[in-house]
Amino acid sequence: MIRLIDIVKAFVRGISRSKVSLFGAILTTITFPILLISVILDIQGLIHNPYYGFILYLILGPLFIFGLILVFLGLFFFKGKEEVGLFTHEYLKEQFSDPTRFERVRRIIFLAVFLTILNIFIVALVSYSGYHYTESVQFCGQFCHTVMHPEYTAYQNSPHSRVKCVECHIGAGAKWFVKAKISGIKQLFAVAFNTYERPIETPVKGLRPARETCEECHRPELFHGDKLYIKDKFLPDEKNTHVRTVLLMKIGSGGFKGMRAQGIHWHVAPENKIIYKHRDRAREEIYEVDLVKPDGTKIVFKGADWEKYANGDNLTSEAGVRVMDCIDCHNRPTHIYLSPDEALDAKLVTGDIPTSIPYIKRQALEVITKKYDSTEEAKNTIATELRAWYKENYPDLVENNAPLLEQAIKGVQQAFTENCFPEMRIYWNTYKNFLGHRDDSGCFRCHDDEHETEAGETISQDCDLCHVILAEDEAEPEILKAIQGNGNCD
Numbered sequence: 001m002i003r004l005i006d007i008v009k010a011f012v013r014g015i016s017r018s019k020v021s022l023f024g025a026i027l028t029t030i031t032f033p034i035l036l037i038s039v040i041l042d043i044q045g046l047i048h049n050p051y052y053g054f055i056l057y058l059i060l061g062p063l064f065i066f067g068l069i070l071v072f073l074g075l076f077f078f079k080g081k082e083e084v085g086l087f088t089h090e091y092l093k094e095q096f097s098d099p100t101r102f103e104r105v106r107r108i109i110f111l112a113v114f115l116t117i118l119n120i121f122i123v124a125l126v127s128y129s130g131y132h133y134t135e136s137v138q139f140c141g142q143f144c145h146t147v148m149h150p151e152y153t154a155y156q157n158s159p160h161s162r163v164k165c166v167e168c169h170i171g172a173g174a175k176w177f178v179k180a181k182i183s184g185i186k187q188l189f190a191v192a193f194n195t196y197e198r199p200i201e202t203p204v205k206g207l208r209p210a211r212e213t214c215e216e217c218h219r220p221e222l223f224h225g226d227k228l229y230i231k232d233k234f235l236p237d238e239k240n241t242h243v244r245t246v247l248l249m250k251i252g253s254g255g256f257k258g259m260r261a262q263g264i265h266w267h268v269a270p271e272n273k274i275i276y277k278h279r280d281r282a283r284e285e286i287y288e289v290d291l292v293k294p295d296g297t298k299i300v301f302k303g304a305d306w307e308k309y310a311n312g313d314n315l316t317s318e319a320g321v322r323v324m325d326c327i328d329c330h331n332r333p334t335h336i337y338l339s340p341d342e343a344l345d346a347k348l349v350t351g352d353i354p355t356s357i358p359y360i361k362r363q364a365l366e367v368i369t370k371k372y373d374s375t376e377e378a379k380n381t382i383a384t385e386l387r388a389w390y391k392e393n394y395p396d397l398v399e400n401n402a403p404l405l406e407q408a409i410k411g412v413q414q415a416f417t418e419n420c421f422p423e424m425r426i427y428w429n430t431y432k433n434f435l436g437h438r439d440d441s442g443c444f445r446c447h448d449d450e451h452e453t454e455a456g457e458t459i460s461q462d463c464d465l466c467h468v469i470l471a472e473d474e475a476e477p478e479i480l481k482a483i484q485g486n487g488n489c490d
């Protein structure tokens with residue numbers, strides 16, 4: 001009668017005979033308990049540190065699997081083979097015909113099956129949790145802290161802060177999975193060897209969000225009608241006068257069930273395919289726009305410099321052709337970097353910067369738009385320059401209401417640190433926002449009244465095409481009085 005313990009002993013002997021197996025066994029034995037306990041803790045939601053997850057899933061997990069592979073390699077192909085002695089025809093015949101030997105084989109199989117199931121369970125658990133870890137906002141946004149700090153900060157302050165990075169950056173299906181992981185490995189190397197771009201270039205190679213990722217949640221064909229936009233602003237005068245711009249935005253629709261595609265989301269209707277040719281990487285210099293109808297007819301709008309580029313001459317490798325999608329307008333749905341004006345207005349409207357401090361908008365604007373080499377330098381200069389200016393010009397304020405000034409300084413510093421990241425060479429306007437027409441970019445890349453068909457039709461810049469301006473920088477807009485009843489909207 002052969003006891004289980006003997007089999008285990010034979011197994012261990014087999015392992016110890018081969019150095020390869022032995023090394024593998026040591027690896028698995030050490031990593032096994034750490035992995036098991038950590039994975040259980042992680043599943044309970046007790047692990048928040050992104051570096052811990054990295055060590056767990058991207059170092060210990062693979063080491064465990066590597067160890068297992070070594071054990072088996074050693075047992076079957078190296079020295080351990082002699083002890084286990086599988087695979088030869090005679091050996092197997094002998095084992096199966098002799099009843100006592102057969103008992104031994106049975107137990108070996110039993111042990112092997114048991115160990116395999118255990119290993120598969122651990123490997124599955126680690127792969128599953130590891131997969132979730134590499135898809136987490138923690139990993140994408142915080143692991144490479146300095147690198148992703150700007151994107152992560154802007155993301156956290158955006159309407160999409162509850163949407164995981166992968167939901168926009170990685171599409172559904174196996175193809176995207178492979179693409180994303182290969183890209184991820186490249187990025188880890190770039191960080192490890194400090195070869196990443198500063199700032200990170202847009203578009204992100206391979207992981208640019210696609211139309212279908214947005215359409216998991218949004219359905220522009222169902223949008224309809226117009227929407228009122230009220231923008232709060234503050235003038236650079238002594239009182240930091242609060243003014244408003246009111247626009248009726250023609251959101252429109254992509255067309256649905258007989259409803260006609262119209263307004264701004266007319267571009268995404270299935271019957272309107274817009275293809276544009278650009279000659280720079282940022283896609284700001286567009287020399288041709290084609291509107292292709294379902295029957296194949298094509299309306300070609302040619303830019304002023306069309307002749308120069310049409311036949312491919314004078315183009316660099318940065319040139320390209322694109323079918324227009326959501327991201328050609330919504331290129332900043334979540335990494336929204338504000339302009340200096342917008343950043344300060346946002347802090348003034350929430351009261352983070354008190355509007356009662358005279359000239360605070362003007363002085364803040366002056367100091368945050370200087371060029372800084374580090375975040376520390378920026379914060380220090382903002383504080384010292386504002387303190388100095390108010391001490392000189394409003395000594396009463398500094399004397400009697402120092403905390404108010406300090407609060408303002410903090411708000412101004414935040415306006416800077418939420419939008420500028422000198423360490424990654426991101427300053428005001430490094431990343432352009434195409435939603436609108438700041439600096440004649442965005443919509444005006446095409447809507448410039450200069451892209452023209454043979455028949456002389458242009459892509460219109462008519463100020464009422466996209467919105468109706470109901471008030472512009474007015475302290476008490478009549479229109480708000482009309483729709484809000486009292487006109488006192490503070």
Ligand code: HEC
Binds near residue numbers: 141155165201333
């Ligand atoms: C709502 C969708 C969405 C979410 C969620 C999202 N991104 Fe993005 N991301 C974008 C778009 C759109 C771009 C710009 C693409 C373009 O212009 O080609 C972008 C660009 C980037 C870039 C390139 C640099 C830049 O600012 O253009 C990085 C890096 C990036 N995202 C990282 C992240 C990280 C990290 C997270 C999670 C913390 C995240 N993204 C979440 C949509 C998203």
Ligand code: HEC
Binds near residue numbers: 168
């Ligand atoms: C997982 C779901 C999800 C995905 C994917 C997603 N969004 Fe959103 N989006 C939302 C939610 C939810 C809101 C509303 C947030 C709120 O009102 O606070 C929103 C809001 C918006 C808004 C309005 C923002 C505002 O200022 O009110 C725009 C524009 C937008 N998304 C565009 C996009 C684009 C473009 C993409 C693709 C790159 C995208 N979204 C991908 C869920 C998603």
Ligand code: HEC
Binds near residue numbers: 218219220223436
């Ligand atoms: C031609 C440019 C353009 C295209 C293409 C475009 N949008 Fe928009 N979208 C806008 C503008 C402009 C607004 C309103 C202005 C704003 O939100 O600041 C808007 C508003 C939205 C809103 C907010 C609607 C609301 O009622 O508040 C969502 C969500 C949105 N778009 C999603 C999408 C999605 C998803 C796609 C792609 C299928 C898309 N958009 C394509 C320009 C565009």
Ligand code: HEC
Binds near residue numbers: 290328447
């Ligand atoms: C890549 C080029 C391109 C860009 C960028 C672009 N458009 Fe257009 N847009 C077109 C073309 C082409 C037409 C059709 C012109 C025509 O047929 O007269 C059009 C038509 C429109 C229309 C009229 C739709 C209708 O009801 O017939 C609106 C509104 C509009 N665009 C808004 C916008 C807004 C807002 C933006 C920026 C957020 C924008 N567009 C950016 C190419 C563009």
Ligand code: HEC
Binds near residue numbers: 437444461463464472
């Ligand atoms: C192709 C569409 C389109 C056309 C044409 C257009 N606009 Fe706009 N405009 C927009 C969009 C979209 C926004 C909103 C930008 C945002 O959400 O920040 C905007 C915003 C504005 C704002 C408010 C900006 C702010 O932040 O205070 C003003 C003012 C404005 N437009 C003036 C004009 C004038 C004047 C014209 C005519 C020369 C014009 N627009 C033509 C699409 C257009």
